[in-house]
Amino acid sequence: MLTLFHHPLYASCRFVRLALGEYGEELQLIEEQPWMRRKEFLALNPAGTIPVLLAEGDNPLVGATVIAEYLDETRGAFQRQRRLMAEDSIARAEIRRLVDWYLVKTESDVTKHLVRERALKSLMGSAGGAPDSGAIRAARANVRQHLKYTSWLAATRDWLAGPRLSYADLAAAATLSILDYLGEINWSEYEAARDWYSRMKSRPSFRPLLNDRVRGLPPASHYTDLDF
Amino acid sequence: MLTLFHHPLYASCRFVRLALGEYGEELQLIEEQPWMRRKEFLALNPAGTIPVLLAEGDNPLVGATVIAEYLDETRGAFQRQRRLMAEDSIARAEIRRLVDWYLVKTESDVTKHLVRERALKSLMGSAGGAPDSGAIRAARANVRQHLKYTSWLAATRDWLAGPRLSYADLAAAATLSILDYLGEINWSEYEAARDWYSRMKSRPSFRPLLNDRVRGLPPASHYTDLDF
Structure with a gap:
């Protein structure tokens, strides 16, 4: 194993x-x-x-x-x-671009700040220091751009990188699932992203993520709902 | 083209x-x-x-x-x-790990700070603001760890990721060439890294990099020397 x-x-x-x-x-x-x-x-x-x-x-x-x-x-x-990758090299590059988009760019614009300020600092105890409200505000302002981009991708393609489920969907869903755990996504504003995320959430591979719990920080109430 | x-x-x-x-x-x-x-x-x-x-x-x-x-x-x-990649999947993973090491970790510990504070801010004009001497100091303290790691890799393997020239060598040389342009590397402390870098610098692919010049910021005096 x-x-x-x-x-x-x-x-x-x-x-x-x-x-x-x-x-x-x-x-x-x-x-x-x-x-x-x-x-x-x-x-x-x-x-x-x-x-x-x-x-x-x-x-x-x-x-x-x-x-x-x-x-x-x-x-x-x-x-x-x-297969979670395409066969064609240009299509593979597009999948990799989107994996980087979510795991590097969304991470650095949004995810890492909200996770650090709202969760990790308290897990770290006194070594973590106090949450920085300015960092939280800046990250929240950036959430919208990333959700809008996800909605645009979901509305123009079957899956985020093209006709088939790929690593791009997994990277996006992994990222949004953390923001959703923290209650940072107002899904009603992003219909196409919500429909796509609902499909992702229903996959058996997603179940273990929905069971994740962080000490002292329960998930948003709709976190596990398949119909949210 | x-x-x-x-x-x-x-x-x-x-x-x-x-x-x-x-x-x-x-x-x-x-x-x-x-x-x-x-x-x-x-x-x-x-x-x-x-x-x-x-x-x-x-x-x-x-x-x-x-x-x-x-x-x-x-x-x-x-x-x-x-070929700049290995055939074997585990060896390919090691090459990719080292590419990430230099282009992500060294970048975020060292390179981007020195480049921003010592070069880009002046290229940006008044929008760039004044150089942050604290950021320069912190980055310089981190240079040593990355040079020591490079020396260790160079001393224990033919090339940084194994028996053949690979993307790992190119990522490391690309990174160190910028630090060297800025005169930030005291090569005498890192003998194995210096010998390896000297081999990289002699390759025809490296010549265009040695001709790079940035307005208002000439390279360190030994930057183009093949014997430094």
Whole structure:
């Protein structure tokens, strides 16, 4: 069985869990608090970041896109219609662009600030310091742009990167699921994004994410509803 | 001919130029100042980031790793010994980990701060504001860790990711070449890294980088020396 070092509030970790779920892989989860810089974990990944997947032979694979490419080479390539990447190189580039959009750009504009200020600082205790309301305000102002872009993609394509479910949908859903846990999305403003997210939420691969709970921070009331 | 939107002080752009150079591709360069958020450029890449490569059919490919994967699929796969990626999936993951190390981690710990404070702010004029000496100090404190890691990799492997030249070497050399332009590396402390960098610097693909000049900021005196 594969082992994933993860944290439930990191979009890149949720992305990897969704990918492994779609490919039907059983997964052992180890919750890592990367801010603790645990010695044994740094030996696996000197960068100290998550996710890290222990692949065949316990080789540590570091980072969401590194893991996604590995899974495409070792699983996806043999999956035909269920492959989470396209076959064509230009279509593959579009999928990768959108994975980066959500896991890098949305992360740096929105997700990491809201997660840090609203959740991680309290998990870190006194070392975390007080929430920065200015950072929360700035991130909330950016949420709209990312939801509008997601709605535009969902309204113009069957799935976010094209005609088939792909890593792009998984990266977007992983990111939005965290913002939704925090109650930061007013879905009524983004109809096409909501319809797409509702399809994502109904997938079996999504169920473990809906069961995630963070100590002292219950999810928004509609978080688990398939009809929201 | 392929067209690259780039800036000479962005490591991820230099990385792409090195990769195309290694594959013998002719390249048209367009210098983009991403902080200007030029409308025509945002139409190509709504994220507003560089590099962007116009590939076959003028399809815009966004971001260094997206471009690198595309080049591997469309060029590298047919190159045998000159391929910049490994064949084996675990070895490919190690190359990708190191590309991320330099283009994401070194970038965020070191490169982007020194480039912004020491070069971009003056290129931006009054909109840039004054250099932040605290950010410069913090970045300089981090340089050592990244050079030590590079020296360790160079001392224990033929090339940074293993027995063959790979994208990992190109990402590291692209990053260090910018720090070297700025005179931020005391090579005498990092012998193995220096020997490896000297090999990189002698490659024909590197020559265009050694000719880069930024207005008002001449390179360190040894920047172009092959024997430094």
